[in-house]
Amino acid sequence: MKTIYESESTPKKDGFYMPGEYEGQERTWILWPHRSDVWLCGAKPAQKVFTEIIKTVARFQPITVGVNTEDFPAVCEIFDGVENVRVIHIGYNDSWIRDPGPAFLVNDNGEVALSHFPFNAYGGFIDGLYFPWDKDASIGLRVAQLEQVNRYRPEDYILEGGSFNCDGQGTVVTTEMCLLNEDRNSQYTKEQIEEKLSEYLGIEKVIWIKDGIDPYETNGHVDDVACFSAPGEVCCMWTDDSNHKFYKECQEAYKTLSETTDARGRKLKIHKVIMPATSVYMTEEEASTIDPVEGVLPRTPEDAFEPSYLNFLPINGAVLVPQFGDPNDAQALKDIQAAYPDREVIGIMTARSSMVAATSTASPNSSPRRAASRGGCRHTG
Secondary structure (H helix, E strand, O other), X not given: OOEEEOOOOOOOOOOOXXXXXXXXXXXXXXXXXXXOOOEHHHHHHHHHHHHHHHHHHHOOOOEEEEEOOOOHHHHHHHOOOOOOEEEEEOOOOOOOOOOOOOEEEEOOOOOEXXXXXXXXXXXXXXXXXXXXXXXXXXHHHHHHHHHOOOEEEOOOOOOOHHHEEEOOOOEEEEEHHHHOOHHHHOOXXXXXXXXXHHHHHOOOEEEEEOOOOOOOOOOOOHHHOEEEEEOOEEEEEEOOOOOOOOHHHHHHHHHHHHOOEOOOOOEOEEEEEEOOOOOEEOOHHHHOOOOOOOOOOOOOOOOEEOOOOOOOEEEOOEEEEEEOOOOOHXXXXXXXXXXXXXXXXXXXXXXXXXXXXXXXXXXXXXOOOOOOOOOEEEEOO
């Protein structure tokens, strides 16, 4: 395993690129939830949902579960004898490996490498969600060691995995709200950011969607908004309801995607995926189960969780879709099935039992994160 810095080379120069999430995968990576200042009821309900996710993924492909020291014996016991589940000890601050974890890359010879971007907990000291984030920032190194693959390391370009989505054929989609935010890479222009994406993801074209739906937590990650489902095809959040709080964002995202082409010049086929009809709120009782921590704003029942079905997990042979007890749950499964006709679409109930409730002193309002959020996926060559 070698760490390759910018001064030495980049993935693109060495022939590596990030494949599409819809392509074949060798395994999924996930981190075990544990923070009682983030999750309801000491994270126990969240752990129950994560157990369901892990066992479901394991029906289709191998999955690695990263666990902290305190929970390691118990998690080993939970998955003892479960085929395709590997439990490892790893240090981390929060439970979302998709964001601080590495981007898996491949080349035309079937070799695998990683792009490991710096991480600052969604905004650093400007409006980051938590501190410290040192363990999360080093996850890419740990994964590279375990997988025994080379790691490319930009020295000063912050990027979270949920803020971009590649099609594996030269195109990436992202949002201006996130990547142009002052708390990420204010030293770079939009054109320079495109150059970084090109060099470290091996892409040729960037599709910029203006806004995401969570300006306070992830600053508008695209994984709530749009993702590629096949070559030349993309899923996009959607609502026909002009009174929906994200009607404008849905219309703008759809317009952007419908008026552009991908890196190969194809006009995109767009699969509309309905948005949840309503926001999700905690009850007073639920909010009271979150442990108070100095420097963290209290979570209140008035704070809205803005869910999206777009934050689904595509794996070999299946797609795991978050469900929220919302009137549009069933329609979302149908919409995603249309985009993935050859896969089993599986709903995972995430609302209530596994809501996240962390806010930082720099964020006036922070939505809970998605319990069925995509894990890291190692792709086959």
